[in-house]
Amino acid sequence: MSDSEPTTRTAQTGSRRAILDRLSSWHVESPGLPELDSSRLTCFDDPVTKFVEMLAVVGGEAHLVERPNEVEQLLGSIEAYSQAKEIASLVPEAVAGNVEVTVDQDPHLLSSLDWVIARGEFIVAENGAIWVSGSTLPHRVMLFIPQYLAIVVSRRDVVHHMHDAYARIGAPDPGFGVFVSGPSKTADIEQSLVLGAHGCRKLQVFLTP
DSSP: OOTHHHHHHHHHHHHHHHHHHHHHHOOOOOOOOOOOOGGGSOOOSSHHHHHHHHHHHTTOEEEEOSSTHHHHHHHHTSHHHHTOSOEEESOTTTOOOSOOOOTTSOGGGGGGOSEEEEEOSEEETTTTEEEEEGGGOSSGGGGTSSSEEEEEEETTSEESSHHHHHHHHOSOOSSOEEEEOSSOEEOOSTTOOEESSSSOSEEEEEEEO
């Protein structure tokens, strides 16, 4: 290394800092967000039925149940569940599960999970999405790493569209949350839609009273 290289590097750092300082000192007027025309938003006569319909369109399956214990009964009729070896449940009143997951556990150890039963906060009618709060998850990877995913959510907690959904969430809290709509998908391969390519292979949603 020549003697001039440290000097050149220092000069480059100083120039970069001067440019960034000038940029940060500029005040740019924002045009603001456009006004929302609420008359163009669709509200559904039966938002729960619309949710079930849209969830099927994106590859998921919804079940209306009257009691939490019906969830495990319905899951038991699914071959992939009855043959599963590792089931982690975050909704113990619905499904007992046989794998305990803790916050201090290495999430890499969850790669062998067959099923995860998670808790949803509310559902969105227009696109079949379910909002899942990270506060209910010991590890956020639990929504993406198992072979199959089931979400239990009250059908009373339904909004018509995403505008209502974001209004309900409000200002985001530090942490994690995600909208889940159907199993994972990709259409990059030969322009053909493939379900379950990068995450859960199937999504089951159970709508409790």
